[in-house]
Amino acid sequence: MDVFNIxxxxxxxxxxxxxxxxxxxxxxxxxxxxxxxxMAILWQRMNAPDLAITEAAVGAGITSILFIVTLRKIKGMKK
Amino acid sequence: MKSSIAKHVSGLLLPFVQVFGIYVILFGHLSPGGGFAGGSILGASMILYRFVYGAEASDRKFKYHYMLKIACTALIFYGLIKGYVFVGAFLGWHNPVGTGTVGSLFSGGFIMPLNVLVGAVVAITFYFIATLFEEGDFGNADPHQ
Structure with missing residues (x-):
């Protein structure tokens, strides 16, 4: 556990x-x-690059896209 | 979304994203990644195409019944090959593919075909989920049936 992880x-x-x-x-x-x-950076730091790729693609990509599409549907975005 | 900047930038970016996704799928047994990670990258590129270029162009390029046939065929072949691997390992059958040399692309027996099938299913499923979130249903996505 070095300083960067903390x-x-x-x-x-x-x-x-x-x-x-x-x-x-x-x-x-x-x-x-x-x-x-x-979280993806932390997976990579803990020697789990497979999980890092999946986390970056699903957690930071697909989930955020679905959240933003839902916000656009329910008109929750403030101009 | 009618933005010229988004169209040009995503037109430059999409081939690299898709090539990276295909690389992650194909080299899943040698390097980090695999069917799910590469398939989610491919699905994200298809979702980006749909949101930038509009629903009509995306429906013309990714036809609904065609994609559904690909996903169902991939699922059936996944079940067949995975079942063959399990049953063959249990009964001690001869492996028709062979293991290959360690480190080359065609090695690892059935892992690479299974990764390709999983990647196809995951990419199409993510694309359909985003389409459902945007449209609500597949009402006018399928003019041929």
């Missing part, structure tokens, strides 16, 4: 709390994307 973990904890507490829905989705990307 920094990534701190960003993940802050992102999780911020995604739950923010009022802006699009901002919450983007913070969730940052959380997922930090």
């Amino acid at each position: 920094m990534v973990l701190a960003i993940m904890i802050a992102g999780a709390v911020a995604a739950a507490r923010t009022k802006n829905l699009l901002g919450a989705v983007i913070i969730f994307m940052v959380y997922s990307l930090m």
Whole structure:
């Protein structure tokens, strides 16, 4: 556990709390994307590149796309 | 979405994304990745094409009944090959493919065909899920049936 992993973990904890507490829905989705990307970096740091690829493709890509499409459908985005 | 910048940038970007997805699928038994990861990358590229170029162009390029036939055929072949591997390992049958040399592309027996089938199913399923989220149903996606 070196300093970089602890920094990534701190960003993940802050992102999780911020995604739950923010009022802006699009901002919450983007913070969730940052959380997922930090998770992918942490998988790579822990010598699991297979999980890192899957997390970056599914967690930061597909899930965020589906969240944003849903926001556009329910008109939750503020101009 | 009618944005000229998005169309040009995604037109430049999509071939590289798809080549990377195919690479991750084909080299799943040698390097990190595999059917699910590469299939999700391919599905993300198809979703990007649909959101940038519009639903009509995407329905013309990725036809609904065609994609459904590919996905169902891949599932059936996955069941057959995986069942053959399980039963053959249990009964001690001879492996018709062989193991190949370690590190080459055609090695690892049935792993690469299974990865290709899983990648096809996952890519088409992600594309259909995004289509369902956007449209609500497949109402006008299938003019041929």
